[in-house]
Amino acid sequence: MTEGDDEMRLKRVLVLLCVILIVFSSGVMYANGEKTQTKDLNYLKQIIEYIKANYAGEITEEELIEGAIEGVFNKLDKYSDYYSPEEFKEFNTSVSGNFGGVGIQITEKDGYITVITPIDGTPGARSGIKPGDKIVSVDDIDIKGVSVNRAVSLIRGEPGTQVKLGIMREGIDNIIYFNITRELIKINPITYKIMDNGLGYIKISQFNSNTYENLKDILKIFDEKNVEKLIIDLRNNPGGYLDEVIDVLQFFVPKGPIVHIKKADGTIETYNSNLELPKYKLAVLVNSGSASASEIFAGAIQDSKVGTIIGTTTYGKGTVQSVVSLVDGGGMKITIAEYLTPNMRKVNEVGIKPDIIVENTTEPKVDLSKIPTLDKTRKPTVGVVGLDVLGAEMILETLGYEVNKPDGIFDEATFEAIKKFQKDQGLYSYGVLDFTTQDALTRAINEYAKPDNVDKQLQKAVEVLLEK
Structure with missing residues (x-):
């Protein structure tokens, strides 16, 4: 050329x-x-x-069209989405709480799909599957090393169909097989208890299609036991069905508006409660993970003044989506409206601010990275200087022992503080920073630094209800 x-x-x-x-x-x-x-x-x-x-x-042309459709949704708000047929099936299952399966909770452990627990009353429980069982095959397909999602997709199926599970069980040499007929599994998103102080506690993890029916049964139990002060825990509840939360609020909100739905054309539709007289006194727990239907619940309780909202400001997802099935089995979710609280307050990008703000501590009390390591390379005593001495002084001061300002110099104040620490720990009290004392100091500061495991939000809810 x-x-x-x-x-x-x-x-x-x-x-x-x-x-x-x-x-x-x-x-x-x-x-x-x-x-x-x-x-x-x-x-x-x-x-x-x-x-x-x-x-x-x-x-392929199909892949290009799929990409073009996804591109359309990328231009919409973050709550509008397009789902392939497989994704749409999973989406419907996660939101509705209903699916065809055997009713076992599983996880991945040491390379095996392992049963956490069978759900009471399900085919899995009735067949004799036990916690700790390792599922090695589904319909004779080896699933060792597969993801939990893949295992779930194989185990689930149409109610009335059979699935064959191969199980490894501790104490049994051979694989045992279970032929189980799938049923419609309905996930109960509610746990509850009557606390020692007589208060009712209800944890709602999601407003799926089973929430109202399960809550109705729980409230019957509480009514029989004259439990009228309730803690409703909505922390980390991502939401769910609008109709479901409206039905649930009929138990608590007096006659009047529950939520207003402002549509794209500006018109407003109001959903109302028909309850004549509320019977329950409520404390509702929320946090930044409480979103959508949870915020509708919290906003309605707050505006109607039938309960106290406790915790931290909610997520701020104040829009309503419509879910549409497509002819190929896929689906789309489109934002069609914004909801407002009974008092017409905006929630989207704002959230619900609690009546009482209470933070649960999750951060360590002490930044251990700033304390020099006690590496047991020597046994300092009076007059010695070094980072190990500085580390010991910083730990002792944090634990409440009197030292001069930590400076890395082993002086008389440090000597006396170590002696007192050794005595408090049941060690030989002689003021030398020996290896045993260094180990004890390290254990003590690690324990001290742990975040509070006390649920301060729940404590405040109990306090509020008992005061009332």
Whole structure:
């Protein structure tokens, strides 16, 4: 190939690039010399056709269309989404709380899909599957090393169909097999108890399609035992169905508005309670993980003044989505409205601020990285200088022992503080920073630094209800 050929080829490439830039960047097309409509569906079709004809990699038209659809949703708000058929099936299961399966909770442990527990009353429990069982096959498919999601997809299926599980059980040499008929499993998102102080405690993890029915049964139990002061725990509840939370609030909110739905056209639809007289005194626990339907609940309780909201400000997801099934089995979720509290307060990007703000401590009380390590390379005593001495002084001061300002110098104050610490720990009290004392100091500061495991939010809820 000559130099002239190279130059000619380069000119052709530049011309082609210019054409592509004109067509795809400006969106202007010409037909028979006349300017036509820009960036419509025909424009998108031409892009797809061009990619199919020229793309050097492997791509199908279906994949390109799928990508184009996903691109549309990327331009919408973060709560609108498109789901492939497989994703839509999983989405519906997670939100509804209902699926065809055997009713076992599983996890991955040491490379095996391991049973956490069978759910009471389900085929898995009735068949004799036990906590700790390792599932090694599903319908004779080896699943050792697969993900939990993959195992779940194999075990679940249409109610009435059978699944064969191969189980390894401790104490039994051979694999044992269970042929189990799947049933419709309904996940109960509520746990409850009557506390020692006589208060009722209800934890709602999600407003799925089973929330109302399960709550109704729990409240019957409480009514029989005359439990009228309730703690409703909505912490880390991501939300769920609008209809479900509205039905649940009928138990608590007096006659009047529960929530207002402001639609895209500006019209407002109000959902009301028909309850004549509330019977329960409530404390509702929320945090930054409480979102959507949980915020509808908290806002309605707060505005109607039938309970006290305790915790930290909620997530701030104040929009309503409509879920639409598509002909190919996929689906889409579109934001169609914004909801407002009974007093017309905005929630989206704002959240519900509790009546009483209480933080649960999750951070260590002490930054251990700032304390020099006691590495047991020597046994310091009076007059010695070093980082190990500084570390010991910092620990002793944090634990409440009197030392001069920590400076790394082993002085008389440090000597006396170590003697007192040794005595308190039941060690030989002689003031030398020996290896045993260094170990004891390290253990003591590690224990001290642990965050409080006390649920201060729950404590405050108990305090508020008992005061009332």
